[in-house]
Amino acid sequence: MKLYLKIWRQKNADSKGSMVDYTLDGVESDMSFLEMLDILNEELISKGEEPVEFDHDCREGICGTCSLMINGQPHGPDSRITVCQLHMRSFNDGDEIVIEPWRATAFPIIKDLIVDRSAFDRIQQAGGYISVNTSGRPVDANAIPIEKEMADKSFNAATCIGCGACVAACKNASAMLFTSAKVSQFALLPQGQVEAAERVQNMVRQMDLEGFGNCTNTGACEVECPKGISLENIARMNREYLSASVKG
Amino acid sequence: MSGFVKSSIARKVVMALSGLFLVVFLTQHFVINITSVIDPETFNTWSHFMGYNPLVQYLLQPILIAGVIIHFVMGFALEIQNKKARNIGYAKFKGSANASWVSRNMIYSGLVVLAFLALHFYDFWVPEMVYKYVEVNPEMPTRYHEETVHKFEPFWRTVLYVISFVLLSLHLWHGFSSSFQTMGVNNKYSEGIKTFTKIFSVAIPLGFVFIALFHHLNPLTH
Numbered sequence: 001m002k003l004y005l006k007i008w009r010q011k012n013a014d015s016k017g018s019m020v021d022y023t024l025d026g027v028e029s030d031m032s033f034l035e036m037l038d039i040l041n042e043e044l045i046s047k048g049e050e051p052v053e054f055d056h057d058c059r060e061g062i063c064g065t066c067s068l069m070i071n072g073q074p075h076g077p078d079s080r081i082t083v084c085q086l087h088m089r090s091f092n093d094g095d096e097i098v099i100e101p102w103r104a105t106a107f108p109i110i111k112d113l114i115v116d117r118s119a120f121d122r123i124q125q126a127g128g129y130i131s132v133n134t135s136g137r138p139v140d141a142n143a144i145p146i147e148k149e150m151a152d153k154s155f156n157a158a159t160c161i162g163c164g165a166c167v168a169a170c171k172n173a174s175a176m177l178f179t180s181a182k183v184s185q186f187a188l189l190p191q192g193q194v195e196a197a198e199r200v201q202n203m204v205r206q207m208d209l210e211g212f213g214n215c216t217n218t219g220a221c222e223v224e225c226p227k228g229i230s231l232e233n234i235a236r237m238n239r240e241y242l243s244a245s246v247k248g
Numbered sequence: 249m250s251g252f253v254k255s256s257i258a259r260k261v262v263m264a265l266s267g268l269f270l271v272v273f274l275t276q277h278f279v280i281n282i283t284s285v286i287d288p289e290t291f292n293t294w295s296h297f298m299g300y301n302p303l304v305q306y307l308l309q310p311i312l313i314a315g316v317i318i319h320f321v322m323g324f325a326l327e328i329q330n331k332k333a334r335n336i337g338y339a340k341f342k343g344s345a346n347a348s349w350v351s352r353n354m355i356y357s358g359l360v361v362l363a364f365l366a367l368h369f370y371d372f373w374v375p376e377m378v379y380k381y382v383e384v385n386p387e388m389p390t391r392y393h394e395e396t397v398h399k400f401e402p403f404w405r406t407v408l409y410v411i412s413f414v415l416l417s418l419h420l421w422h423g424f425s426s427s428f429q430t431m432g433v434n435n436k437y438s439e440g441i442k443t444f445t446k447i448f449s450v451a452i453p454l455g456f457v458f459i460a461l462f463h464h465l466n467p468l469t470h
Contacts, residue, residue: 006339008339019339069338069340069341071340071342072338072340072341072342072343072345073342073345073346077345098339098340100338100339100340103334103336103337103338104333104334105332105333105334105335106333169346171330171343171347171352172330172333172334173330173333173334174330174333176256201251204255204256204257205251205255207256208254208255208256211332211333212256212333213329213330213332213333213334214256214259214260214326214329214330215256215260215430216326216330216351216354216426217351217422217426217429217430218346218347218348218351218352219346219347219351220343220346220347223345223346223347224346231429231434232434234429234434235429235432235433235434236432236434237257238257238260238261238429238430238431238432239432241255241257242257242261242431242432245252245258
């Protein structure tokens with residue numbers, strides 16, 4: 001198939017970027033979206049041009065690095081997938097495809113389609129952990145029985161891969177779905193109770209400091225999340241935060 | 249505590265609580281207004297009570313005005329902050345693919361409701377203040393029904409009120425249920441709450457539309 005690509009090109013963090021048009025022929029429907037970009041880059045390199053920089057790592061939907069806005073939707077038109085799981089059969093011959101990086105003040109562009117998502121790392125560092133002595137005498141993970149429903153909810157929250165699609169999809173560039181998933185995965189378990197109040201307060205404070213927007217409950221984040229993280233987590237984080245603030 | 253006050257969650261909670269307070273007021277306002285259609289005498293009695301009861305006038309009325317101001321000032325503040333959170337927009341953004349138009353455009357429906365409030369204050373609240381405190385007229389418990397019906401005689405005012413109520417309905421459609429999510433309510437009762445808020449969001453504004461149209465189509469003959 002023949003595709004008409006409009007891709008955001010930006011030399012570096014300080015330069016001004018723009019959309020650049022490319023025509024790519026011979027794209028197979030079985031190719032993944034990233035393979036299609038690989039072919040484009042091979043063509044560009046053979047012509048002596050600068051290839052399009054984009055993030056990718058595992059190419060099996062778990063690392064969350066292949067984050068692209070495709071035709072106005074995070075990870076493209078299909079639901080519950082990352083870009084590496086998007087195949088060209090989702091497009092038709094002659095389609096125009098607009099490819100952009102995540103747009104958020106807290107995710108500055110490094111080059112072309114690559115953004116700096118270290119804001120997520122800093123939110124995680126602010127409280128997304130539990131303090132357990134892991135040296136010498138390891139504790140059996142099953143020593144504390146946990147209710148199945150709670151374990152499942154915690155696990156579901158923990159499936160967040162930190163890709164940033166929630167921020168990209170939100171009209172306010174809010175990071176509440178990500179932060180709430182990282183709060184919830186511990187808040188639902190007994191092991192997470194010791195630092196619960198401190199955790200939610202520190203993580204929300206860091207989220208605000210990074211310059212993300214406010215959640216207005218549009219639900220776009222939940223729809224676009226490749227792992228299906230639920231809005232229930234945001235409500236839980238709000239409860240945890242209010243409770244922690246009231247208790248002081 | 250200062251961290252809490254400045255936090256995004258606290259600001260959202262302020263929006264939610266002030267919004268819920270305004271929903272309660274809206275319900276009370278509707279209950280009184282519908283009597284203007286059913287029984288003008290009851291409407292006069294209740295309106296006079298609301299207009300002269302010291303508790304309503306000097307405690308509830310300032311709280312209500314504060315609630316309105318807090319809701320829209322915080323709404324603007326959050327909107328400005330949200331715009332800053334995305335300094336460069338997308339060349340192509342398919343917002344309709346994952347969120348409703350109403351939820352994405354609360355600021356616009358809110359602005360229409362705010363403009364309507366200005367008109368509504370100009371129509372009813374300002375003349376009432378002038379009647380009582382500037383002209384210092386004596387109490388007249390039977391005047392309210394007649395004054396209200398006269399207000400809806402002009403076609404343009406009735407149309408503006410109807411348009412505003414439609415936008416109010418859209419604002420409530422997302423805002424009412426959203427306030428529960430902000431307050432941390434997302435459990436087995438959420439579906440029931442959502443259904444109730446959706447019915448409320450349509451029924452109450454529709455009731456106000458009915459009142460406005462009823463008075464426009466049934467003008468007083470004297």
